[in-house]
Amino acid sequence: MADGPVGPGANVDETGVRCRFAPAPTGYLHVGGARTALYSWLFARHNRGTFVLRVEDTDQRRSTEEAIDILKRSLRWLGLDWDEGPDVGGPYGPYIQSERMKGIVAIAEGFLADGRAYRCYCTPGELEDRRRDALSRGETPGYDGRCRHLTDTERAEFGRQGRSFAVRFAMPGHDITVHDVIRGDTTFPADDLKDFVILRSDGSPTYLLAAAVDDVAMRMTHVIRGVDLLPSTPRQVEMMQALGADPPLYAHLPLIVGPDHQPLSKRFGSVAVEAFREQGYLPEAMVNYLGLLGWSFDATTTFFTLQEMIEHFDLARVSKSPAAFDPQKLAWMNGHYIREASDERLASLITEVADEEGFRVDPAVVTEAVPLVKERMRTVAEGLAMLRFLFVDDLEPDEKARKMLGPDRAGLLREAAERLRSVDPWTHEAIQSTLTEIKEEFGLSSKNAFQPIRAAITGALVSPPLFESMELLGKERSLARLEAAAAGAAAGGLDQGSKSEIDDEGGPPAG
């Protein structure tokens, strides 16, 4: 009794492959959605087909104009363009679902007229009560179809009582097999395919109806979406067939989960694409990482440009099991792309991030500093943090730096300030040779000689290369910091009063 699978027969005709990304504009584009969009886009581009962006805003209460803008911005940032959709139009619009409302409602009314749908007068309260009862009796909950065969007089009676009604689609009562490019065939038992609401009692269409109608109207040949929508597929396919349309070919993507294998949530930091952009992740890293979360080309290729992904993308190689989002790997990959990026681009990115934080930097200095931080930053925000000391004079040394600036460092620091004063071309080479001389005269290891100076200059024990940093900072500011540190150290190493431990951790093993 089962229908034939929704087979590869699908309606790919002279229009070629057509697929879409259809988000609900209720917030930000998060990484799961971004990956769905990416795969859909890759599939379309690989097949020289058409990629459509459709905004599913049937739930007017949760949809906002701002969310639509963020969605578009995030998609563009990732490099995913659409051939049809908001802003660009196309032959099968409108691409904002709410603008097709009348047409969608008309189709529901057509189903009503054909007997494929019926009015259901059950109230949400009644439905909820029955659901709870069924559950408590250990039965399978779900609409029992009681309004399916109401007589005209019964309907009239409900109407007289002032009851409103929702419209339900009448399922055929047989099993339905759905074909999925990634998962093969899945059969849903008739008993679990309950009649579902297509028009709410306020007359608005539900997602199930709207998406199905839109997919038919927009001539979609392939629908690539998350597995969470797999159970809705038999219902949508049934409606499409009732419409006399060939359903598209479906591909349900595995979920992206968090490090704990639970659904991705904010607990693990940002999940919004926009937030990654703000922190200074590069779109090429984002797209490369997301592309490999659930898809692979071969055993070893790790880096892909969008073009290379288009070339190799294949739905048949998409994984069936959920993938855990790993922020560390993303950061590593971002570092890789940062190292590949031009200094100019990084400089302007760092300046941008600084601007967004309301932190004033000198773009010229940033440009010169980029080579110093390029290979040690994994995000633009990290790079900016490493350059902070160049733009802030009232540095607050961190705890480790303070310990490095104890009383016993005063001499070294004062000596450095004095000797450096006569360095004329203020170059990192000259700075280095001067400091090296001091180090040798003091009989110190590099670490013991330079770490206090680093602490004085940058306020931290971890920084970009010291000599280059000092060159960039400039002679006067460098000397001022050394003198201030020397004075502070002599004054007793601050509150601690302690003899700053020679942070010579490790030290020569044999004493």
Place this chain on the structure above:
RNA sequence: GGUCCCAUCGUCUAGGGGCCUAGGACACCACCCUCUCAAGGUGGAGACACGGGUUCGAAUCCCGUUGGGACUACCA
């Protein structure tokens, strides 16, 4: 509870009966490099969930168990 989906190192994955003493990448450890931190280099530890089959031969095929997850809305 019911239906459905999924199951290789901690993580992302390669693998589609013999090429697997299971390969790569992130993370981790050690060493090298080194003014700190990175980057880079070298090496190391680390997985086929379990149990039955099928087969000369199973990570690969089948069944079951276990474990995860999705759905079960007048949300999408």
